Amino acid sequence: MPDPHTVMQNKWLNILRPLVDNPNLLHFNRRSVSAGMFAGVFAAFIPLPIQMFVAIGLSLIARGNIAVAAASTWISNPFTYFPLYYFCYLVGTFFLGEPLDPNGAPMVFELSTILENILTAGKPLLLGCVIVGTILGLASYIAVRYLWRLHIIKNWQTRRINRHKRD
Template identity: 50%
Template sequence: MKKLFRKYIPAPHTITENRWLSKLGPRIKDPNLWHLNRRSVSAGIFAGVLCAFIPLPIQIFVAIFFCFFIHGNLPISVASTWVSNPFTYIPLYFFCYEVGAWIVGVPVDTTGNPIRVNFDIILTDFDAFLKQLAEVGWKAMGPLFLGCAIVGLTSATLSFIAIRLVWRLHIYRSWNHRQERRLKKSSH
């Protein structure tokens, strides 16, 4: 399992000597942030996936900061923030909004109908469209942030558990293969 991660993760010295990251001081050189073991990788995945659901462009920085406290693997954490990327933003945040809206109730207008954006006016009255979009955006922020928190925490927890289980399964299989080889070797 370590070989798989080492293949794609840059060497710690290349990251710690980066001119931007070196400003984080001696904490960035903490060896616990660079270990590849079941605990650090699963904690790094947890931090990265959780921060991937922050609907602001600060995900990587929050993941790095979070890793300092939970001693998660820093490169794994940064890489796992890319669960949300330009290709997945729209479906991901739409799903998060739907979850949040389901929990708190969909924002409604004065007549009790769900708020919808009228895309037909984009060509006729662009200013009215922007005003309508801004109004809907402010009302949608609460459900979006709540949905992001719930979906992010759930996804991060499931990712944490999955990494722990897969790593344990890998170790279990390795032990069994070694035991089989020993038995074959001793029988000859």
């Protein structure tokens, strides 16, 4: 991980200095890592190829770790796109109360009707992505905070046991 001071000396980042002049953006602590995880996991469910930029932007707003935010967007990758977005589409159709297809049949994706399919599937897909991204982002935020705390408690207990062994 680069030194935050070195990163801030970059002339291209000078414009962004007010936004990125926070040492937690590159440090690993419970708050910044959990906020970065939320930003990255939420952004991973955006069905556009701008996920890392959104994750870093959200991480700047939430004062989360930008490296964790960027890395956690890889939950969605070329191997997981179809299952993730299909699940989001199903969640969106459930919340909108729409059948999978206006005729009641599952939607068939063919090259000749791809634009029509995108327009038809767009609303449920986007709604599902927001819902699933928010739920999983919050779950990852809570999980990181909980696991980090568990790790700290375990370290305290180990130190206490070792201290009593010495005495």
